[in-house]
Amino acid sequence: MAWTVLVVSGLLEAAWAIALDRSAGFSRPLPTVIFGVALTLSMLGLGYSLRTIPVGTGYAVWVGIGAVGTAVVGMVALGENASLLRILCLLLVVGGVVGLKYAH
Template identity: 65%
Template sequence: MAWVVLVISGLLETVWAAALGASKGFSKLWPSVLFGVALLLSMSGLAYALRAIPLGTGYAIWVGIGAVGTAIYGIVAMHDPLTVGRITCLVLIVAGVVGLKVLH
């Protein structure tokens, strides 16, 4: 169960990161509210998951999911550049996350 919560919390990190950008420095109400709710849920889920998953492993996986998810969101929704270098780096992050899970 802790792993499922950790993955969902990592996905929520993507949500709060995207909402933070959309809030334009907290000047827009609804993106700011979404940021706060997603941040609270993401951190709470991480805290719950870390009861059963070692800190270094759990935090690295949470950050990795959030970083890759946010990068994909940026590419798809915000038209961030898609380059071979970016794809390579994202694949390396995913490989690291998978490696941490496998070696846990």
């Protein structure tokens, strides 16, 4: 259960990062609310997960999922550069996250 919550929390990290960007410095109400809700739920889920998953592993997985998710949304939906090198680097992060799961 802790791993499922951790993965969802990582996805929520990506959601709050994108909402933060879209909030335009907290001047747009809907993205600002989405940011606050996603941030809160993401942190609660991370905290819950760290009850049973070691902090180094849990935090690295959470950040990795959030970083990759944010970068993918940026490339797919926000027009950011999707170069082959960038995609390969993101795959390395995914490999590291998967490795940490199995090393646990």
